[in-house]
Amino acid sequence: MELYEAIRCAPTTRHFGAEPVPRAAVIRALDAARFAPSGGNRQPWRVIVVEDQETRRSLRDLYQPHWRTYMEATGGAAALADPSLAADRRLRALRAADQFAAALDRIPLHLVVWAELSSIAIVDRGLDRPSIVGGASIYPFVQNLLLGLRAEGLGAALTTLLAPAEAAVKELLGVPDGLALAAYVLVGQRADPWPQRLWRRPLAEVAFAERYGAPLGPDG
C-alpha cells in the first residue's frame, strides 16, 4: 500500500469479522513497527498478543467499566439513550464504539502494548501541566503498528481505556513491575468497507509559519 494512502486511510475499525488473524501478518506488522523512533533509541515498547478466548473475555470485562464511566462523564450515554437523537449522524461513531465495547471479546486478536518505564525520559515532568512527552517514546511504535496492520488489510482500533485497569491486566497477563499499560489495540478483518477518507481538521487549522496562527503558504 502506498505510504500516504495508508496514513490518510487507516480508520478506527469497530465492527470485525470472526475470522482468525493470520499470525504471519501480525508478525510482519510488529516487525515493521519496531523501527519507530524513541528517546535515546531505548525502544521501550513491549507487546502481548492475545488470542485465547478466556483471556479476551477477561480483558473485555476490565475495559467495560472504564468505557461506561467515560460515556457517563462525557454525556455519551445520555445522548445514546435520547430518542430524539436516534437519527443523528454524529452519534454513529459513538454508537459503534459502544457496541464495540460490548463485543470486545469477539474480536479475534488483542494486542496489549506496554512501556518499560526505566527506558523513558519524561523531560516535561517538571512543568505545571500533565506530561505529554511521557508517551512520546511509545506512540510512534503504536502508530507504525496501526499502519502496518492497515497495509496487511486488517482492521484495528487503538484504545486506552484499559489503562485504568492496569494492575488487574498485569496480573492477568503476568506482566512484571516497571511496565505501564500504554495501549490496547484490537485487530481483525474489517466488516465494513474501507472509508474513502477520514474527517480531520484542515491543514490551515493545525500548521503555521514562523508564529502560532500565521498562515503556511505554499512557498517559504
Ligand SMILES: Cc1cc2nc3c(=O)[nH]c(=O)nc-3n(C[C@H](O)[C@H](O)[C@H](O)COP(=O)(O)O)c2cc1C
Ligand atoms: C489515545 C487514543 C485513545 C482512544 N481510545 C479509544 C477508546 O477507548 N475506545 C474507542 O472506541 N476508540 C478509541 N480511540 C479511537 C478514536 O475514537 C478515533 O481515533 C477517532 O474517533 C478517529 O476515528 P477515525 O480514525 O476512524 O476517523 C482512541 C484513539 C486514541 C488516539
